[in-house]
Amino acid sequence: MHLQTKQNxxxxxxxxxxxxxxxxxxxxxxxxxxxxxxxxxxxxDFNGTELDASKWSKIPRGGSDWDRHxxxxxxxxxxxxxxxxxxxxxxxxxADTAPVVTGGIYSKGKxxxxxGRVEISAKLQSAQGAWPAFWMLPETGKWPNAGEIDIMxxxxxxxxAYQTVHSYYTFVLEEQNPPKGSINKINxxxxxxYRVDWYPxxxxxxxxDNRTFAYxxxxxxxxxxxxxxxxxxxxxxxxxxxxxxxxxDKAQLPVEMEIDWVKWYALPKEFEKE
Numbered sequence: 001m002h003l004q005t006k007q008n009x010x011x012x013x014x015x016x017x018x019x020x021x022x023x024x025x026x027x028x029x030x031x032x033x034x035x036x037x038x039x040x041x042x043x044x045d046f047n048g049t050e051l052d053a054s055k056w057s058k059i060p061r062g063g064s065d066w067d068r069h070x071x072x073x074x075x076x077x078x079x080x081x082x083x084x085x086x087x088x089x090x091x092x093x094x095a096d097t098a099p100v101v102t103g104g105i106y107s108k109g110k111x112x113x114x115x116g117r118v119e120i121s122a123k124l125q126s127a128q129g130a131w132p133a134f135w136m137l138p139e140t141g142k143w144p145n146a147g148e149i150d151i152m153x154x155x156x157x158x159x160x161a162y163q164t165v166h167s168y169y170t171f172v173l174e175e176q177n178p179p180k181g182s183i184n185k186i187n188x189x190x191x192x193x194y195r196v197d198w199y200p201x202x203x204x205x206x207x208x209d210n211r212t213f214a215y216x217x218x219x220x221x222x223x224x225x226x227x228x229x230x231x232x233x234x235x236x237x238x239x240x241x242x243x244x245x246x247x248x249d250k251a252q253l254p255v256e257m258e259i260d261w262v263k264w265y266a267l268p269k270e271f272e273k274e
Contacts, residue, residue: 038117038265045261046084059104065242069102076103088240089254100248104237112139112231115267119195126157127255129248131239134194136232144171147227152194155245161186163205165215168224182213
């Protein structure tokens with residue numbers, strides 16, 4: 001009887017060890033799924049002396065707050081010392097009636113990607129009415145239905161940056177579940193790295209490698225909660241004035257942002273299941 005009990009105990013121990021091994025394998029597998037090996041697909045270190053036209057175009061002027069002062073003027077763009085400078089200035093061109101002009105670039109039509117990691121290292125100057133932004137829009141589709149991903153927006157002399165998502169669900173329906181954005185402290189005098197990791201079921205934001213906010217795909221009967229299913233392109237722009245940021249103080253211009261590098265990574269195929 002004692003021997004039988006011992007044998008049963010050994011069998012139970014063996015089963016427990018097998019279960020522990022399977023659990024460990026599962027934990028490792030989950031850990032691997034949570035940490036993809038990101039694949040660098042596109043980058044710009046701004047090591048030349050002019051904007052790389054194979055990657056970027058200057059943003060044309062439009063009718064919205066963010067692009068109403070865009071200009072292709074040379075003084076608004078400079079590439080030197082491994083940096084890109086985008087500026088906002090008082091307009092001195094008598095042929096242009098805009099009171100101020102701003103510089104902005106985008107990868108529209110040149111590089112766009114579905115899912116992945118985007119990160120930008122940059123230093124921002126401050127001024128009343130200054131509104132620099134790094135963000136993403138869909139290569140096809142209309143706003144806000146097709147979505148918007150704001151990696152960084154900064155206002156005036158704030159010591160914080162905004163990270164936000166926009167869609168029909170958040171903008172038109174004004175739904176607040178899940179929360180659509182966050183506010184995060186930045187180093188106002190130096191470089192910060194802004195990042196978003198885009199998965200089929202979530203957008204995860206970071207500042208200086210610190211996770212700040214995640215926007216998940218959820219089950220809902222409301223329209224447009226997760227439009228992030230098509231390729232997006234990247235915008236980097238200095239903006240001046242508008243309803244959100246407020247009035248411009250021309251005496252504080254010019255103002256500029258200094259971008260060290262931009263990197264874009266692909267999400268491995270095994271993580272792309274929706």
